[in-house]
Amino acid sequence: MERVHVQYEKLRDYMARMLEVGLGYPEDVAAVSAEGLVEADARGHASHGVARIMMYTDEVDQGNCDPNGKPEVAHETPISLVVNGNMAPGFAASRFALERTLEKAKRSGTCMTVVRESCHFGMAAFWAEKAADEGMMGVALTNTLKAGIPLFGKERLLGTNPICVAIPTGRSPHFILDMATTTVAIGKIEVQARRGGIMPEGWAVDQNGRDTVDAVAVAETSRFNKSPYGGLLYLGGAGETLGGHKGYGLGLLVELLTAGLSLGTASFDTYEKSSGICHYFQATSLDLFGDRKRIEDHMASILDRITSSSRANGRERIYIHGEKEHERRKQSLKEGVYLDPATWERLDAYADRFGIERLEP
Amino acid sequence: MERVHVQYEKLRDYMARMLEVGLGYPEDVAAVSAEGLVEADARGHASHGVARIMMYTDEVDQGNCDPNGKPEVAHETPISLVVNGNMAPGFAASRFALERTLEKAKRSGTCMTVVRESCHFGMAAFWAEKAADEGMMGVALTNTLKAGIPLFGKERLLGTNPICVAIPTGRSPHFILDMATTTVAIGKIEVQARRGGIMPEGWAVDQNGRDTVDAVAVAETSRFNKSPYGGLLYLGGAGETLGGHKGYGLGLLVELLTAGLSLGTASFDTYEKSSGICHYFQATSLDLFGDRKRIEDHMASILDRITSSSRANGRERIYIHGEKEHERRKQSLKEGVYLDPATWERLDAYADRFGIERLEP
Numbered sequence A, B: 001m002e003r004v005h006v007q008y009e010k011l012r013d014y015m016a017r018m019l020e021v022g023l024g025y026p027e028d029v030a031a032v033s034a035e036g037l038v039e040a041d042a043r044g045h046a047s048h049g050v051a052r053i054m055m056y057t058d059e060v061d062q063g064n065c066d067p068n069g070k071p072e073v074a075h076e077t078p079i080s081l082v083v084n085g086n087m088a089p090g091f092a093a094s095r096f097a098l099e100r101t102l103e104k105a106k107r108s109g110t111c112m113t114v115v116r117e118s119c120h121f122g123m124a125a126f127w128a129e130k131a132a133d134e135g136m137m138g139v140a141l142t143n144t145l146k147a148g149i150p151l152f153g154k155e156r157l158l159g160t161n162p163i164c165v166a167i168p169t170g171r172s173p174h175f176i177l178d179m180a181t182t183t184v185a186i187g188k189i190e191v192q193a194r195r196g197g198i199m200p201e202g203w204a205v206d207q208n209g210r211d212t213v214d215a216v217a218v219a220e221t222s223r224f225n226k227s228p229y230g231g232l233l234y235l236g237g238a239g240e241t242l243g244g245h246k247g248y249g250l251g252l253l254v255e256l257l258t259a260g261l262s263l264g265t266a267s268f269d270t271y272e273k274s275s276g277i278c279h280y281f282q283a284t285s286l287d288l289f290g291d292r293k294r295i296e297d298h299m300a301s302i303l304d305r306i307t308s309s310s311r312a313n314g315r316e317r318i319y320i321h322g323e324k325e326h327e328r329r330k331q332s333l334k335e336g337v338y339l340d341p342a343t344w345e346r347l348d349a350y351a352d353r354f355g356i357e358r359l360e361p
Helices: A008-023 A027-042 A050-061 A091-108 A124-133 A186-195 A217-222 A244-260 A292-307 A325-336 A341-354 B008-023 B027-042 B050-061 B091-106 B124-134 B187-196 B217-224 B244-260 B291-308 B323-335 B341-352
Strands: A072-077 A078-085 A112-116 A134-141 A163-166 A176-180 A275-285 B070-077 B080-084 B110-118 B136-144 B163-168 B175-179 B279-283
Touching: A008 A341, A027 A050, A027 A091, A027 A124, A027 A325, A027 B050, A050 A186, A050 A341, A078 A091, A091 A112, A091 A124, A091 A134, A091 A275, A112 B110, A124 A134, A124 A163, A124 A176, A124 A275, A134 A244, A163 B136, A176 B091, A176 B244, A186 A217, A186 A341, A244 A275, A244 B163, A244 B175, A244 B291, A292 B244, A325 B070, A341 B110, A341 B323, B008 B027, B008 B341, B027 B050, B027 B091, B027 B124, B050 B187, B050 B341, B080 B091, B091 B110, B091 B136, B091 B279, B124 B136, B124 B163, B124 B175, B124 B279, B136 B244, B163 B291, B187 B291, B187 B341, B244 B279, B291 B323
Parallel strands: A078 A112, B080 B110
Antiparallel strands: A072 A078, A112 A275, A134 A163, A134 A275, A163 A176, B070 B080, B110 B279, B136 B163, B136 B279, B163 B175
């Protein structure tokens, strides 16, 4: 049988086994991590999917992540929370933080939470949407390994620092904006590196600060930290004319709200003694602003006006953020989750290394 | 004497007089409005400066703004506030909302506020920094007249929908990111229109959805709503390759947090029966996350690492958001506020119309 798609639950259970056997994740941590990774592939975001087994293995191998680390509350008020992840896997620290965030927000109307000393937490939407599922607005931000170049600089210092906001609209799917503040996430460059090696101009610069299309070189520079120079551009690109100062500003904002507020490790110091990754979560009840149902309906009517507006020539549809992923997920649940050939090969390599059976479709 | 610069207080008092005599603004509303406009010019943002007298006059002339409108609280909790601006000038409604937001945030740790039925509120940073001045993080968002094109669409529907976040760092200036989610603010296109008529490619599309450099045509299409088609592009541009879906997503997010949460008028329906502009404000105490002083110091150390990093060839300095404006403001206070020739002419025209003396340097 050709290895292209794999059934959702089968892939999820396989990845949980791989994380548990291969990396020593506790069973419940392996389960939530596997779910998060497979959700990304199921939604068409291979950049945050099961191919990340490489990064999670690196985190443990290099002593940056403690699979048995236990997150703990470092500070709290009725509307805020500071969590020390104690080097636990990112899914463990984030689940710990988010459960408490949602509890507080249900009681108090909102809760703002920062997490320090965590690890990579997967796709930001996986966390923010948990608030929207409870009828609240959700925010999830994280810093990352150092990847991006400040405007007018050439050192790789800030992370890809994604912003995710999920807003319930009384229907499915929620509005879910989930965006790296760099032009693309490093994961997208890794996908290009696995799939052919070339990427569009405008995504990154080389070690001399020049535009490059060599996805393999940029992905390896980031992964192995080969040089302090070269890396991703922020949304708006290299100069100010098309708004590069704005993308850089959003990346810096995320750094301040994650590493800054949590007294944690900034992206430029991550993956030294520990991963040190920091997150920001927020859940906010719509009830704070009046009748939740009316607000949801009003938001839905705004989105309807956008999607029913005149389309540009050659365009078939105007999308709301979250729709593409929602539809792709439905397809993945029906037809199986698509994995590209390089991802199949990577899973085989790690299966062999961990001494577990290879995944069959 | 050549008309180039004008003393800060002189310009401020002159504008207050113009708004009071010419538009019938109450004295206190004229004062805060004039301060907000002159602050923009003093910081080098002519796009939000005194040349806006045209827009504020249009708002009153067209019956979209009631100079004597009285904002009122429509809904509140200890951590949230909904204000109905009742068609008051944007500076009146925003001052009303922000004073109460800061009071609540001081008592409760945070306050999230939405305002509906307001008018143009000037430069977003003018409001967000008032929270930072009190040692709190400040957020200011607003929708605007319809100006931007949803990705894959061609109708002008969403506003330039700026995002401003101000964060105190224990020193001057605060971190202040203030950015239209469109590639540029409509005000920047108006500046290009006043100064020569040509703008860079990538800022806007014409009524056929094609890239255009004709700043005059785009500014007039927006101002006079000549056609439903054509307008500004969002950060990341027209397609998805360089992240146009992200900029469009940020614009849509601001629309949901302003018009959506407040049950107010979306950008595509503003300036019909009333301006209908909606804002979102938030103030949040750093104390929620532990020791404020340590957090500020940690944030400052992150910013220092960025500004002291290696610069790209030919670049003299890496900036933090808010620094350029802070330095330009100091210069303006010393040497006078710069106004370009077209702005001088515009002020003359409105002075003549309102029957007040022309401004002299």
